[in-house]
Amino acid sequence: MSPRPPLITLTTDFGTRDPYLGALRGALLTACPGAQLVDLGHELPPYDRLAGAYLLGAAAPWFPLGTVHLAVVDPGVGGPRRALALAAGGSLFVGPDNGLFTAIYDRLEVREIRAIDAGRLGLADAHPTFHGRDLFAPVAGHLAGGAALASVGPEVTDPVRLPLASPRRDGAHLLAAVLHVDRFGNVATNLTRATLAHCGVGDRVLGWPGRTGPLAVHATFSEAPPGEVFLLWGSSGYLEMALDQGSAAARLGLTAGEAVRFPIVG
Amino acid sequence: MSPRPPLITLTTDFGTRDPYLGALRGALLTACPGAQLVDLGHELPPYDRLAGAYLLGAAAPWFPLGTVHLAVVDPGVGGPRRALALAAGGSLFVGPDNGLFTAIYDRLEVREIRAIDAGRLGLADAHPTFHGRDLFAPVAGHLAGGAALASVGPEVTDPVRLPLASPRRDGAHLLAAVLHVDRFGNVATNLTRATLAHCGVGDRVLGWPGRTGPLAVHATFSEAPPGEVFLLWGSSGYLEMALDQGSAAARLGLTAGEAVRFPIVG
Amino acid sequence: MSPRPPLITLTTDFGTRDPYLGALRGALLTACPGAQLVDLGHELPPYDRLAGAYLLGAAAPWFPLGTVHLAVVDPGVGGPRRALALAAGGSLFVGPDNGLFTAIYDRLEVREIRAIDAGRLGLADAHPTFHGRDLFAPVAGHLAGGAALASVGPEVTDPVRLPLASPRRDGAHLLAAVLHVDRFGNVATNLTRATLAHCGVGDRVLGWPGRTGPLAVHATFSEAPPGEVFLLWGSSGYLEMALDQGSAAARLGLTAGEAVRFPIVG
Numbered sequence: 065m066s067p068r069p070p071l072i073t074l075t076t077d078f079g080t081r082d083p084y085l086g087a088l089r090g091a092l093l094t095a096c097p098g099a100q101l102v103d104l105g106h107e108l109p110p111y112d113r114l115a116g117a118y119l120l121g122a123a124a125p126w127f128p129l130g131t132v133h134l135a136v137v138d139p140g141v142g143g144p145r146r147a148l149a150l151a152a153g154g155s156l157f158v159g160p161d162n163g164l165f166t167a168i169y170d171r172l173e174v175r176e177i178r179a180i181d182a183g184r185l186g187l188a189d190a191h192p193t194f195h196g197r198d199l200f201a202p203v204a205g206h207l208a209g210g211a212a213l214a215s216v217g218p219e220v221t222d223p224v225r226l227p228l229a230s231p232r233r234d235g236a237h238l239l240a241a242v243l244h245v246d247r248f249g250n251v252a253t254n255l256t257r258a259t260l261a262h263c264g265v266g267d268r269v270l271g272w273p274g275r276t277g278p279l280a281v282h283a284t285f286s287e288a289p290p291g292e293v294f295l296l297w298g299s300s301g302y303l304e305m306a307l308d309q310g311s312a313a314a315r316l317g318l319t320a321g322e323a324v325r326f327p328i329v330g
Numbered sequence: 331m332s333p334r335p336p337l338i339t340l341t342t343d344f345g346t347r348d349p350y351l352g353a354l355r356g357a358l359l360t361a362c363p364g365a366q367l368v369d370l371g372h373e374l375p376p377y378d379r380l381a382g383a384y385l386l387g388a389a390a391p392w393f394p395l396g397t398v399h400l401a402v403v404d405p406g407v408g409g410p411r412r413a414l415a416l417a418a419g420g421s422l423f424v425g426p427d428n429g430l431f432t433a434i435y436d437r438l439e440v441r442e443i444r445a446i447d448a449g450r451l452g453l454a455d456a457h458p459t460f461h462g463r464d465l466f467a468p469v470a471g472h473l474a475g476g477a478a479l480a481s482v483g484p485e486v487t488d489p490v491r492l493p494l495a496s497p498r499r500d501g502a503h504l505l506a507a508v509l510h511v512d513r514f515g516n517v518a519t520n521l522t523r524a525t526l527a528h529c530g531v532g533d534r535v536l537g538w539p540g541r542t543g544p545l546a547v548h549a550t551f552s553e554a555p556p557g558e559v560f561l562l563w564g565s566s567g568y569l570e571m572a573l574d575q576g577s578a579a580a581r582l583g584l585t586a587g588e589a590v591r592f593p594i595v596g
Numbered sequence: 597m598s599p600r601p602p603l604i605t606l607t608t609d610f611g612t613r614d615p616y617l618g619a620l621r622g623a624l625l626t627a628c629p630g631a632q633l634v635d636l637g638h639e640l641p642p643y644d645r646l647a648g649a650y651l652l653g654a655a656a657p658w659f660p661l662g663t664v665h666l667a668v669v670d671p672g673v674g675g676p677r678r679a680l681a682l683a684a685g686g687s688l689f690v691g692p693d694n695g696l697f698t699a700i701y702d703r704l705e706v707r708e709i710r711a712i713d714a715g716r717l718g719l720a721d722a723h724p725t726f727h728g729r730d731l732f733a734p735v736a737g738h739l740a741g742g743a744a745l746a747s748v749g750p751e752v753t754d755p756v757r758l759p760l761a762s763p764r765r766d767g768a769h770l771l772a773a774v775l776h777v778d779r780f781g782n783v784a785t786n787l788t789r790a791t792l793a794h795c796g797v798g799d800r801v802l803g804w805p806g807r808t809g810p811l812a813v814h815a816t817f818s819e820a821p822p823g824e825v826f827l828l829w830g831s832s833g834y835l836e837m838a839l840d841q842g843s844a845a846a847r848l849g850l851t852a853g854e855a856v857r858f859p860i861v862g
Binding site: 078082086088090094098100110141142 | 660
């Protein structure tokens with residue numbers, strides 16, 4: 065077995081048509097020669113921190129302990145928003161303090177959060193519109209190379225959070241939201257087993273407007289009746305609305321970020 | 331020269347906008363730390379095993395011996411379809427038994443095919459909709475780390491095949507099919523030098539409806555007359571219909587999967 | 597720290613839906629086992645050498661010294677165009693001689709340019725439509741493995757250049773061009789600090805048709821007034837037209853390659 069190189073993942077809204085992603089990768093490899101770079105995704109809708117938070121929460125926990133996760137969705141670049149480096153779930157995360165790490169805070173055990181002090185690190189002349197390349201990449205490379213988290217700057221106790229996961233019960237309805245619609249048309253809600261229990265509602269009593277009785281819950285696509293929307297505990301831990309070989313999102317007219325109001329019918 | 335890490339390629343229909351690809355990569359690196367991950371492609375049309383088979387057949391043979399090729403286009407996930415690991419052409423392949431490896435069976439020498447026994451490998455609690463992450467990735471990592479193919483489960487002699495490469499002669503016509511249309515509009519047929527010879531037809535006698543005389547065969551785009559569809563032996567070994575600086579597919583109205591009926595005019 | 601593997605970047609117009617990119621990666625790893633492969637981008641518009649030149653110029657300089665940059669945008673493949681390998685800015689570049697390296701010639705110090713002699717290297721039987729896989733990849737791998745640049749073929753002193761960066765003053769106007777429009781709608785012109793100085797014009801006197809007074813120059817998006825197009829020195833060194841949280845390109849109706857005529861109003 066060859067020695068394991070430092071591992072850095074990349075999550076951005078840069079797309080893959082512009083020079084930004086290449087420059088970011090070059091800056092990472094300059095800061096940490098030999099590091100292994102792995103993409104979580106770069107097609108996040110521009111500026112969409114909710115989509116970034118969902119992607120990080122669903123993908124980052126599958127990486128080995130000690131991975132450095134660099135995430136840049138940064139509409140406030142060059143303004144007063146803080147830059148963060150943090151330790152959670154045995155791994156490290158680097159990016160802007162704008163809610164992008166909400167799912168990490170919610171789903172992993174957070175050990176320590178630091179604000180990056182660009183001046184102390186000799187990075188004060190970062191280009192004001194590209195902190196990914198000039199600030200976050202050098203810090204991620206620094207940490208991937210073994211530097212202590214405390215070396216990047218002072219501790220932070222009030223990181224910005226997005227209202228990602230707060231379903232609630234409203235009488236005969238459960239108020240949830242759509243976190244993500246995937247390329248197959250599956251609709252991930254913000255309902256987890258824990259939040260459902262918190263609302264005192266089981267997964268077998270959720271109905272749908274204009275429909276009698278609860279939506280069925282199935283474990284796989286192949287066991288669902290063709291042509292019928294059903295519920296599924298998705299692989300990321302959220303309750304999903306699905307349709308075998310079809311798009312539940314198109315059928316139901318749902319998109320990411322929308323509120324969803326499930327009638328409680330059981 | 332640095333030591334060579336284990337090499338794993340990835341082929342999926344996951345797209346690059348969802349968390350699935352990142353989670354898959356994390357699971358691979360957890361199963362085989364330090365492995366080098368290389369993408370063959372993730373933009374296969376959802377559930378399209380024919381497109382996956384074409385991509386694998388055209389790209390996988392260019393990798394070094396000993397590469398592990400992980401492929402996941404898996405509409406039947408969670409159902410009764412078998413999971414396979416197989417040795418062919420000096421490399422290993424891991425994925426569902428649904429025809430995705432048809433071009434590998436057709437074009438490489440197959441040494442051994444095994445059905446993955448999830449229970450024996452301690453992987454029986456894979457999430458029922460994401461065997462890529464929870465079953466195929468651990469098996470691919472296991473093999474990339476040096477485990478014997480026989481360790482994954484019992485031998486298989488009847489893997490599923492797609493009808494990928496069966497052109498035939500029908501009197502004054504050659505019946506072929508479109509395997510792939512590339513981004514430049516080149517149309518790859520299922521005709522190889524071997525299948526043409528099998529049909530007793532040369533590449534210089536193929537005509538086209540509404541056209542007099544055979545389609546010209548050229549070696550390069552630059553030697554073809556501008557504006558005229560011609561035939562070309564493509565870099566993947568299939569006979570292609572092409573148009574210099576234009577889309578042959580658009581000109582001829584052809585898409586992947588379609589039957590093509592060439593008049594034999596020579 | 598683990599030993600650093602040879603580093604090769606990839607820039608193509610292959611897209612990510614066809615087998616070409618996977619085959620190219622396989623050929624690189626066959627030629628240089630263990631090399632680290634990093635993408636600059638593969639979504640260049642087909643055959644668009646200007647876009648390729650812009651991407652290389654903006655991203656390649658951020659990589660460590662000694663990186664090999666493979667670039668394939670090659671409408672003339674199989675024809676008489678030369679194949680090049682060159683040393684510039686402490687790194688190596690491999691690809692067709694069609695202007696794709698113009699920004700490298702303009703922005704880095706060029707040490708040596710060589711024409712690839714396929715015969716001498718035993719690569720004369722490259723497939724005539726896929727020199728990326730069969731000619732450029734073996735040469736890039738050869739160089740990444742430590743071979744001398746002079747070994748690939750004879751010296752070249754007249755490489756092909758595109759008219760990438762030649763703004764000029766025309767009386768009361770500055771004649772520039774759009775090099776690139778990014779996914780956020782920012783419009784990169786071909787104006788650098790050096791070319792502006794050469795034209796004897798500062799960045800604070802550029803106006804816009806139908807508008808009174810000069811366009812404002814801001815350092816960041818967050819300091820620009822909402823809804824107003826402004827100028828910004830972009831992270832790649834070019835003067836850009838930008839709009840906070842919006843598309844300057846859509847607002848102004850500009851696309852890559854277009855001429856831009858700035859009234860000089862100061």
